Amino acid sequence: MKLYIAFFALLSISILTSCSSRDDDGGGDDSIACLNLGTQELDITIQESYTTLPSKVSVFFKVNGTDGSPVAGLTPSNFTIFEQGRNDDCYNEISSSEASAAISPNAQIFSNNTLLVLDLSNSVLSSSLQELKQASTSFITNVMPAVPTESFKMAIYWFDGEDVLHELQSLTTSATQLQEAIDGITDDISNDPSTDLYGAVIKAATNAENIVDTLENEDLFAAASVVIFTDGTDQAARYSEQEALDAVSNAGEDISFFTIGLGSEIDEEVLIAIGKTGSAFAENSNELEAVFNDISNGVAGQANSFYLFEYCSPKRDGSGENDLIIQVITGDRDGVVQTSFDATGFTSGCE
Numbered sequence: 001m002k003l004y005i006a007f008f009a010l011l012s013i014s015i016l017t018s019c020s021s022r023d024d025d026g027g028g029d030d031s032i033a034c035l036n037l038g039t040q041e042l043d044i045t046i047q048e049s050y051t052t053l054p055s056k057v058s059v060f061f062k063v064n065g066t067d068g069s070p071v072a073g074l075t076p077s078n079f080t081i082f083e084q085g086r087n088d089d090c091y092n093e094i095s096s097s098e099a100s101a102a103i104s105p106n107a108q109i110f111s112n113n114t115l116l117v118l119d120l121s122n123s124v125l126s127s128s129l130q131e132l133k134q135a136s137t138s139f140i141t142n143v144m145p146a147v148p149t150e151s152f153k154m155a156i157y158w159f160d161g162e163d164v165l166h167e168l169q170s171l172t173t174s175a176t177q178l179q180e181a182i183d184g185i186t187d188d189i190s191n192d193p194s195t196d197l198y199g200a201v202i203k204a205a206t207n208a209e210n211i212v213d214t215l216e217n218e219d220l221f222a223a224a225s226v227v228i229f230t231d232g233t234d235q236a237a238r239y240s241e242q243e244a245l246d247a248v249s250n251a252g253e254d255i256s257f258f259t260i261g262l263g264s265e266i267d268e269e270v271l272i273a274i275g276k277t278g279s280a281f282a283e284n285s286n287e288l289e290a291v292f293n294d295i296s297n298g299v300a301g302q303a304n305s306f307y308l309f310e311y312c313s314p315k316r317d318g319s320g321e322n323d324l325i326i327q328v329i330t331g332d333r334d335g336v337v338q339t340s341f342d343a344t345g346f347t348s349g350c351e
Contacts, residue, residue, distance in 0.1 A: 103308065115154075116157070156181050
């Protein structure tokens with residue numbers, strides 16, 4: 001079993017001035033350099049920052065390692081807050097306890113969506129269907145929360161040689177519905193011996209883009225992961241390899257692509273290119289569940305590396321625009337992100 005994993009960073013979106021730790025590590029900025037904040041081995045990307053009266057500052061961001069791997073499971077103890085106002089030569093550390101710093105639920109502003117795309121051409125149905133169903137079951141269990149939440153959804157699609165990406169289960173928060181859809185796959189679901197792999201990639205990319213666009217039009221931040229399984233190469237030749245690769249490369253930075261290949265008839269180089277976020281390969285069907293689990297860890301890690309960090313600022317009305325640095329420390333790695341906020345109207349009483 002061979003595994004190739006790389007991870008993505010989402011597009012930085014902020015209504016306030018901000019920069020990631022890669023963009024601003026203290027070099028050339030004396031106000032940040034005075035803090036001597038460390039080696040910057042974490043990359044923090046702000047998605048949104050906003051304030052709520054009487055004095056709450058909220059920052060929604062993603063944390064990756066500098067290699068792109070997601071950093072999940074952070075708590076308020078991993079964060080240090082620094083503010084700099086008009087009278088400060090350097091940033092001042094704000095006590096996390098006094099600031100009531102917290103990691104808050106982000107379901108109200110963020111939606112993570114997974115598209116599981118399965119090759120159900122005849123070669124799979126005749127030789128590895130039961131193993132694929134078991135692997136898909138493990139994937140669902142690992143990715144979907146035990147308690148359904150609107151911030152985690154999954155859909156399941158399948159393809160063969162037709163110019164169609166068949167929907168097996170529409171986007172849902174229910175792991176039970178997803179499991180029932182997998183259980184319902186039978187070996188007569190398709191009689192097409194061909195494989196329209198490139199068409200499936202193109203259509204899945206379009207579906208992911210449409211999902212993200214729809215959610216963002218509802219004022220939600222959204223991300224999607226496309227996970228494609230196949231046991232072969234494109235045989236239908238309806239679309240070109242370049243068209244499939246273009247669909248992946250042209251997709252938004254908030255869409256990740258993973259691929260899973262089975263057996264000796266796959267083209268690993270092509271699948272690695274399509275699975276720009278991560279790829280995994282099983283030599284035989286007995287390895288499928290372990291490979292699906294590896295990819296599920298990557299998908300779940302991406303979703304759980306988003307944080308809504310909130311604290312009560314000591315700045316008050318009249319202080320104007322203030323600079324903010326959030327430092328993240330986990331183990332022997334650290335990183336910072338810089339933004340700013342307007343304290344107009346800030347008073348005491350924040351909790």
